[in-house]
Amino acid sequence: MSNDIYTPPKVWEWDQENGGAFAKINRPVAGPTHEKELPVGQHPLQLYSLATPNGVKVTIMLEELLALGKTGAEYDAHLIKITEGDQFGSGFVGVNPNSKIPAMLDNSTSPSTRIFESGSILLYLAEKFQAFIPSDPAKRTECLCWLFWQMGSAPMLGGGFGHFYAYAPEKYAYPINRYTMEVKRQLDVLDRQLGENRYIAGDDYSIADIAIWPWYGALVTNKVYEAAEFLEAHKYKNVLRWTHELEQRPAVKRGRMVNRTWGDPAEQLHERHDASDFETKTQDKLGASAEQ
Ligand SMILES: N[C@@H](CCC(=O)N[C@@H](CS)C(=O)NCC(=O)O)C(=O)O
Numbered sequence: 001m002s003n004d005i006y007t008p009p010k011v012w013e014w015d016q017e018n019g020g021a022f023a024k025i026n027r028p029v030a031g032p033t034h035e036k037e038l039p040v041g042q043h044p045l046q047l048y049s050l051a052t053p054n055g056v057k058v059t060i061m062l063e064e065l066l067a068l069g070k071t072g073a074e075y076d077a078h079l080i081k082i083t084e085g086d087q088f089g090s091g092f093v094g095v096n097p098n099s100k101i102p103a104m105l106d107n108s109t110s111p112s113t114r115i116f117e118s119g120s121i122l123l124y125l126a127e128k129f130q131a132f133i134p135s136d137p138a139k140r141t142e143c144l145c146w147l148f149w150q151m152g153s154a155p156m157l158g159g160g161f162g163h164f165y166a167y168a169p170e171k172y173a174y175p176i177n178r179y180t181m182e183v184k185r186q187l188d189v190l191d192r193q194l195g196e197n198r199y200i201a202g203d204d205y206s207i208a209d210i211a212i213w214p215w216y217g218a219l220v221t222n223k224v225y226e227a228a229e230f231l232e233a234h235k236y237k238n239v240l241r242w243t244h245e246l247e248q249r250p251a252v253k254r255g256r257m258v259n260r261t262w263g264d265p266a267e268q269l270h271e272r273h274d275a276s277d278f279e280t281k282t283q284d285k286l287g288a289s290a291e292q
Pocket of ligand 1: 025053082087099100101102116117118119
């Protein structure tokens with residue numbers, strides 16, 4: 001690949017060697033590549049995920065629900081290694097035909113309910129447990145506006161800006177400028193909203209915060225794409241104030257650890273099957289017990 005001007009052929013052909021991070025798992029077709037059943041644990045909710053920003057939305061929500069005392073939100077979190085193609089196993093595709101984490105099964109219903117798309121999972125859980133979504137119709141609408149804002153906006157951040165700034169095999173001015181413009185605009189949207197409100201949708205912490213924080217909070221604190229300086233993240237003061245407030249929440253701290261396979265071993269809980277796993281099964285503890 002080079003910076004030469006590209007003239008599209010009459011019919012696009014799949015160049016399997018086109019390089020770039022994640023080229024190995026990208027395909028122009030859907031459906032399973034292999035037969036593989038999903039593991040099923042003992043709890044009502046079965047989550048199949050990885051601790052990317054999209055995955056973390058759901059684990060934060062589940063930990064917040066448990067912190068509120070909603071015991072029906074007990075869950076098993078199974079690790080899906082997307083760089084190894086686990087999302088293309090037949091069992092996973094059965095839960096999410098779109099082959100992306102997070103995906104969830106609610107085994108407390110008969111038959112089981114499958115839920116995919118992180119925004120839809122947050123809404124499902126908020127409605128099921130009547131929590132983190134306002135009951136007042138106007139406030140509920142505001143909360144859903146921001147939830148859907150996230151679902152429409154984050155692909156510009158991840159698939160657009162993050163891809164071309166951090167992952168593309170070569171840097172091109174055109175897409176980086178285009179998506180930087182859009183991401184800075186999005187940060188300004190959030191900054192203005194958070195200048196007038198404590199939380200995204202008003203006075204109360206909600207699924208709008210839980211959806212938006214893992215992407216935009218990580219961006220302004222340099223945890224994704226190493227782009228905080230490039231984007232002048234320090235200028236979005238209200239976003240930073242909100243980001244730091246949310247990161248202190250115990251459920252947010254726990255949610256970020258689940259299905260995490262990189263970074264500090266003390267913050268990696270590869271699978272979560274019980275609340276006590278946070279104390280006993282993080283990688284530092286498992287590594288230490290393997291050494292004894
Ligand atoms: N809109 C989806 C996006 C999910 C998504 O893009 N998941 C990524 C990880 S963050 C994934 O599973 N990628 C694997 C692949 O594309 O094969 C959601 O919010 O759930």
